[in-house]
Structures are given as C-alpha cells and as structure tokens.
Amino acid sequence: MTIDLSGIGPGIFIVVIVVGLAALWIGALVSIFRRSSSMSGLELLGWCAFVVFAQFFGPLIWFFVGRDRYAAPPS
Numbered sequence: 001m002t003i004d005l006s007g008i009g010p011g012i013f014i015v016v017i018v019v020g021l022a023a024l025w026i027g028a029l030v031s032i033f034r035r036s037s038s039m040s041g042l043e044l045l046g047w048c049a050f051v052v053f054a055q056f057f058g059p060l061i062w063f064f065v066g067r068d069r070y071a072a073p074p075s
Contacts, residue, residue: 021055028059035070 028051036044047066051058 024059025051025055028062031067032062035067038070 029048032044032047032051039047047062051062054061
C-alpha cells in the first residue's frame with residue numbers, strides 16, 4: 001500500500017506563503033499601534049490602511065521607512 005503525496009507540495013508552499021504574509025501584516029499593525037501615541041489620527045489611519053491594502057509592500061515600507069519616523073513607546 002502506497003500513499004500518493006505528489007499533490008501536497010504546492011499546497012504546503014501556498015500555506016507557508018499565506019502564513020508568512022499574515023505574520024508580516026499582523027506584525028506591522030502591532031508595531032503601528034505601539035507607536036500610535038506619537039502619530040496624529042490621520043497618520044495612524046493612513047498607515048493602517050496602507051498596510052492593509054498594500055498586502056506585501058505596505059508592511060515592508062512600514063518596517064523599513066515608516067517605523068523610524070516615530071518614537072518608540074516609553075518602556
């Protein structure tokens with residue numbers, strides 16, 4: 001008796017990609033809300049909308065450009 005696993009390969013790849021993108025998206029939103037005290041309401045709304053609607057590039061731009069513009073929350 002053999003088990004055919006040939007159809008699982010692309011499915012696992014897609015799941016890994018989706019989970020990775022979801023982690024990037026959630027991480028960016030958490031980072032935005034942690035720094036929200038140094039943003040105006042419009043900036044907060046704009047960054048959240050940008051991250052949500054630009055699924056891949058939005059979080060990357062937040063992490064590489066936007067996050068440095070706002071002070072880290074006090075510890």
